[in-house]
Amino acid sequence: MSNEDSRYEAVRSRDARFDGAFFFAVSTTGIYCRPSCPATTPRRRNVTFFPTSAAAQGSGFRACRRCRPDAVPGSAEWNARADVVGRAMRLISEGVVDREGVRGLAARLGYSTRQVQRQLNAELGAGPVALARAQRAHTARILLQTTGLQAAEIAFAAGFASVRQFNDTIKEIYALTPSELRAARPGRTARFGLVAPYATTGVLPLRLAFRGPYAARQLFDHLQRRALTGIEDISGEVGARTYRRTLRLPNGTGIAEVDEATGDGWLNCRLHLTELRDLTTASQRVRRLFDLDADPYAVAERLGEDPVLARLVAQRPGLRAPGAPDPHELAVRAVLGQQVSLAAGRTLGGALVAAYGEPLPEPVGPLTHLFPRADDLAQASLAELGMPESRRATLRTLGAALADGTVPLDAGVDRDQAEHALLGLRGIGPWTACYIRMRALGDPDVLLSGDVAVRAGMRRAGAPTAALAAHAHGWRPWRSYAMHHFWNVPTTEPADIRPPTTESTGP
Template identity: 55%
Template sequence: MYTDTERCVRAVQSKDARFDGWFFTAVLTTRIYCRPSCPAVPPKVENMTFYPSAAACQQAGFRACKRCRPDTSPGSPEWNARADSVARAMRLIRDGVVDREGVPGLAARLGYSARQIERQLLAELGAGPLALARAQRAQTARLLIETTGLPMAEVAFAAGFSSIRTFNDSVRTVFALAPGELRSRATRSAKPPVTPGVIALRLPYRAPLNPSNLFGHLAATAVPGVEEWRDGAYRRTLSLRHGHGIVALTPHPDHIACRLSLTDPRDLTLAISRCRWLLDLDADPVAVDEQLSADPLLAPLVRKEPGRRVPRTVDGAEFAVRAVLGQQVSTAAARTHAARLVTAHGLPVDDPEGGLTHLFPDPEELAGLDPERLALPRSRRTTLTTLVGALADGSLRLGTDTDWEQARAELTALPGFGPWTVEVIAMRALGDPDAFLPTDLGIRRAAEELGLPATPAALTARAAAWRPWRAYAVQYLWTVDDHPINHLPT
């Protein structure tokens, strides 16, 4: 979009927050870059230039605006709506892969050479993987500086910088302030966290956001010990690279309040990425709702409660296991089966602020489970153990960077994986915005009540007009049935 100068200028002059994260405005006279909705007086048109990423602005010598803080904009919705190499690379960079494995590691995961990935990212984003990772490190450093009392040396290494000098130089370059100055400004303007060791921050999103189905779904399907709804917040444990964490997410009218307790601050970037992915916070609800509203039978549902997101997961392998446990049983029964698995195989954790007790076991921990101890039909035991084996040996990968169609083919080849299970994993674990569930009982009931075609084949044909947002259409169709997943817990 950043190449459409006229459209960008209109967005900046109207301070349209819908375009935050789509592009960035750099001001040639002040050498500052802003988000489109910056509250400052818009610069003259001849002084504006536009970039596709914060990293591209920084690489061109611009520093972040202190008023609108463009580095905290929602991410571009393109990276969640596409499955090409650039989108997959961006999701991996967001998860911190470049910091851990370097550009060669990023390229190897995508099946390209480092030079090819560099060229593709430069062409579309105006910055290569190192510059994009550097911009993310700077944002992580700012969060740690402003929300914790960690010494600056610990902040530097937790954010992924290789040296104190690089950390200091990057923070000064990006924010035009030294690290100590950033902390002093934050201390003057904000209260410190109530609980030591807790990182409190805001997760931005594009309005509108309807929390009912998002948090209602997560609360209704929560696995005891791993997830809970407490005091108006969805809380859960997280398995991270350097330890574990506990997160509490609370919906507010203009942001999601996020409280993170981490055993190692180096996991902050990954934890934030997982939380944003879980809540689908980088979506563009205006574009989604506009297309779905073109169908006269869906339009009333969209008008009634716009801004529905797709509730996802923090771990693809975890969700796949839970999807198998939930085959052909009620939500309550699926929770019971998962809770038994967690109690038997999950790693215990302490939760001073609530009732969380375990991490969800990873595939390696489940690989040795005795199928005879599972209170499941024999065929489903085979499905579960085969899935766990494929995840544990690496022959099946279900990450945010996974190729959607390849994963569908690999899942379909496993015993016991029908269209519903494959598509629900594609929707909630892989993040495919076009995943569709025409055989789902709730969808079929909604179709019948709304006057949509009742058979899966006919409904799929009718749903072609909803592409590429059929996963969001599923969220609206589910609201036709009065189910706990559609309501915030009381």
């Protein structure tokens, strides 16, 4: 929404489509809210709009206790944008400022700290420190309301430098002390916020927000067909499945459990973390995997302009483009899947995990390992995989490039530069580089024009395949979602996503 009158109309209609896209604050109450807040609509002259919750907090407004604006899904704009602001927002959500400071953020972006500060303030009304502070406060609220941890433990787990800083921030943002905020934990009838029971020892129950419809069945099908033995598991019947996987995190390890059944705009998730400091990073990685910050309304509006895609969008509202919890892992798995069937790629991945994965201290059911580190693969023989030596050499080359940073793959990387670096590795061609860009880097606008499964899905749906790149220009900036719709066109066999036959030659 480009003007304030349009935003006010969204507030008047309590339009949840714009939760997370902007926030509004009321001067007479000193409170800021999400657009769908059920409270009485304030008068227009008393309303100010902000692009982020941090900007509202920086202007002296506190979070509404009724609609909990800090619990909204993230803006899809940050995934779509390739500029420094979009890249910075992705890194901040990963907890980079908490771990590395503003200097670390700026170094990753390739800008000076002053440039980063200026651009974020100019566009978002808040700098990196304020944006990270708002995220820490949200993490602290989750821990206060879902665990029995002491306040001091929560303060440092959320990333605060001191208990005093934690107390002051919580009181400023929520107008409550930490003890009062814990006592104000929302009940089961609350419309917004966390309503899961208190965590059992070592388990953090979360409800991960998303906007609009959510095609959970298709996403869980996608994950189930690709689940690697040892690091992933899906159990239960369709419609009530639970996905579990191991996570390698900055300070420790974790296991994420996500339920297929969706509530009123939430996915139920449970995190088992060896270090609570990893909560922000772990939750963000799960969000990326399940594409929870997508804007299905914007996707449907653009793709609906294509007659064939309009029909597919209507059949599968809220279809997501799965991301990846670990970019390095996804890159390795993409190479493993070159020139083989989906089942064969899964078998190779399981063999790689068994041979080179890091065993968990204690297995948790079928979850036994973490995915291998890139540097462990750089010098490995990989003989256990039974692959051609040329493919094993590609895996070693990729592992070395990921380990030494020749190919940077993180939340804030320049996607064009990352793709170019991948194409510079022998054995990696355009399909693999673009697939990694789409899933590992979360680019919503990737077109695998040579993908045989996309073209097969288009033919089954009755879409023209001639001059695909030109035809797909009208799908931008959501071409990744268009491909997922064509991959999900029914067939007698699940469509394998595989590269064209020329991929294995590489550059």
